[in-house]
Amino acid sequence: MSTQKRNSLGRGLSALLGDEAEDYAELDKLRDTKSVPVEFLHPGKYQPRHVMDEGAIAELADSIRTKGVLQPLLVRRDPDQAEHYEIIAGERRWRAAQQAQLHEVPVIIKDFSDIEALEVGLVENLQRQDLSATEEATGYQRLMDEFSHTQEQLAEAVGKSRSHVANTLRLLNLPVSVRDMIDAGDLTAGHARALIPCEDPVAMAKKIVAGGLSVRQVEQLVKAPLKKTSSASVPKAKDADTLALEHDLTGLLGMQVQIANKGGAGTLTIQYSSLDQLDDVLQRLSHTPQKAPVVDEAEAVISDIPSDADIPSLEEIIGPNATDDYETESDSDDT
Numbered sequence: 001m002s003t004q005k006r007n008s009l010g011r012g013l014s015a016l017l018g019d020e021a022e023d024y025a026e027l028d029k030l031r032d033t034k035s036v037p038v039e040f041l042h043p044g045k046y047q048p049r050h051v052m053d054e055g056a057i058a059e060l061a062d063s064i065r066t067k068g069v070l071q072p073l074l075v076r077r078d079p080d081q082a083e084h085y086e087i088i089a090g091e092r093r094w095r096a097a098q099q100a101q102l103h104e105v106p107v108i109i110k111d112f113s114d115i116e117a118l119e120v121g122l123v124e125n126l127q128r129q130d131l132s133a134t135e136e137a138t139g140y141q142r143l144m145d146e147f148s149h150t151q152e153q154l155a156e157a158v159g160k161s162r163s164h165v166a167n168t169l170r171l172l173n174l175p176v177s178v179r180d181m182i183d184a185g186d187l188t189a190g191h192a193r194a195l196i197p198c199e200d201p202v203a204m205a206k207k208i209v210a211g212g213l214s215v216r217q218v219e220q221l222v223k224a225p226l227k228k229t230s231s232a233s234v235p236k237a238k239d240a241d242t243l244a245l246e247h248d249l250t251g252l253l254g255m256q257v258q259i260a261n262k263g264g265a266g267t268l269t270i271q272y273s274s275l276d277q278l279d280d281v282l283q284r285l286s287h288t289p290q291k292a293p294v295v296d297e298a299e300a301v302i303s304d305i306p307s308d309a310d311i312p313s314l315e316e317i318i319g320p321n322a323t324d325d326y327e328t329e330s331d332s333d334d335t
Helices: 002-017 021-030 054-067 091-099 114-128 133-147 151-158 162-173 176-183 189-195 201-211 215-233 240-253 275-285 297-304 314-318 322-334
Strands: 033-037 041-043 073-077 085-089 104-109 256-262 265-271
Touching: 041 091, 054 091, 073 091, 073 114, 085 091, 085 114, 091 104, 114 133, 114 151, 133 151, 133 162, 133 176, 133 189, 151 162, 162 176, 162 189, 176 189, 176 201, 189 201, 189 215, 201 215, 240 256
Parallel strands: 041 085, 073 104
Antiparallel strands: 033 104, 073 085, 256 265
8 A cells, every 4th residue: 555655655746846858848838938957958850940040149249148049949849859858949049058158948848740840940041031042942841841831831920921932942053153143142032033044053153243233234144145046046038939939949949948038148058868969969059060971973873873773785776787887887988
């Protein structure tokens, strides 16, 4: 009997003293706000901020030395370590408090899920305008990748329009070097959005920083080559006369012919498939007629006679007594 009472009493003291993690959690639910040693806090794994301005933290530390931490940090219990907490919002205040050599900071303890931790961290930083455009985009992307958020759900969760969320997510398509310039504050969100359709965003980003260009100037520079490309990429339809001439030349030469006419001038393209065709075109263009073979007149006459023709003999042509007369005359001449 005494043993059971001792166990019950021991259990009650354990709950009051908080020897177990679940008992600490129950106590924290009863008191949402309390002071916690700075070494019992650690940055949250869903912290959307990647870049901390050390100069700004030093200024905040000077303020904390004189006035203390005026706004509590938002935390949730660490499930793996009793009495330890994960910072949801307020990491800069925690870092500044350490620089100011404070031993404890006020915290508000909330029982957040992972998705709530990321959403709350995003909203808190966006309200303070502490996030760069790329950090905001990365936070949105994590909500979509890790928690299957749609753009509509994102917009509702962070209090932004869907078009703002969509345009911000597009910044992740920029090269890493350009996003680093955004995080460093060298480029604004407006500059970054103007660079998205640029063919060479890195070169344009360097030009912006070197020349101090405004967002409007960047938009004009980016649109100019796009207009040239779009106008050049749409060829004008050929008129009927040009098409007819292409057809006639193609039939005359036996090779494909294309005509590009621009304001009275242009190009004539002849496509050949062999060197013989090329040589034929060159001969026609140089007006060099091909040499006809030299043929003797007799050969020409003979060549005109068919091979199977019935050719009469000399006796048939001049008569049967012609040869005797010719021989008698020859003999008299000899005497």
